Amino acid sequence: MQKNCLKIEYSKAHFEDFSPQMQALIEQAKQETAKAYAPYSRFSVGAAVLLADGTVICGSNQENIAYPSGLCAERTAMFYANAHYPDIPPIAIAIAARNEQGMLPRPICPCGSCRQALLESEIRYKKKIEVILYGTQEIYLIDSIADMLPFAFVSLD
16 A cells, blocks of 8 residues: 655745735635624634635625534635626635634634535636635635645546
């Protein structure tokens, strides 16, 4: 049996390292956390999707007592973007989260379902989506959703 290794590259960045457009995207994701409906987990996530024309679509997690009927912030934003702007590819997504104490010091990553859904947008538009994961002490930058899901469920066509 041969063992193999996959490496995932990402960058650690400071807020000041980003362009004004990406700084604004991060701020919108942070602000969106306040719109989350999270009475059960008390864990609020915000996502901001940047489209190629400069449009920004935001979303937040929306919980439901009949778990898992709720929806994560990343899919809320991306599904809206894909439905309402079907001809404009997404080029970046910023994700931020807070708990009852405030914004998290370290970034959270999208869940597996969100990674798969976000990857579908990369495949659909044939364009990488840059991922910015925000934390007050650390910010991660990932070049593509595909980097976060190396063994993705994809069509063999």
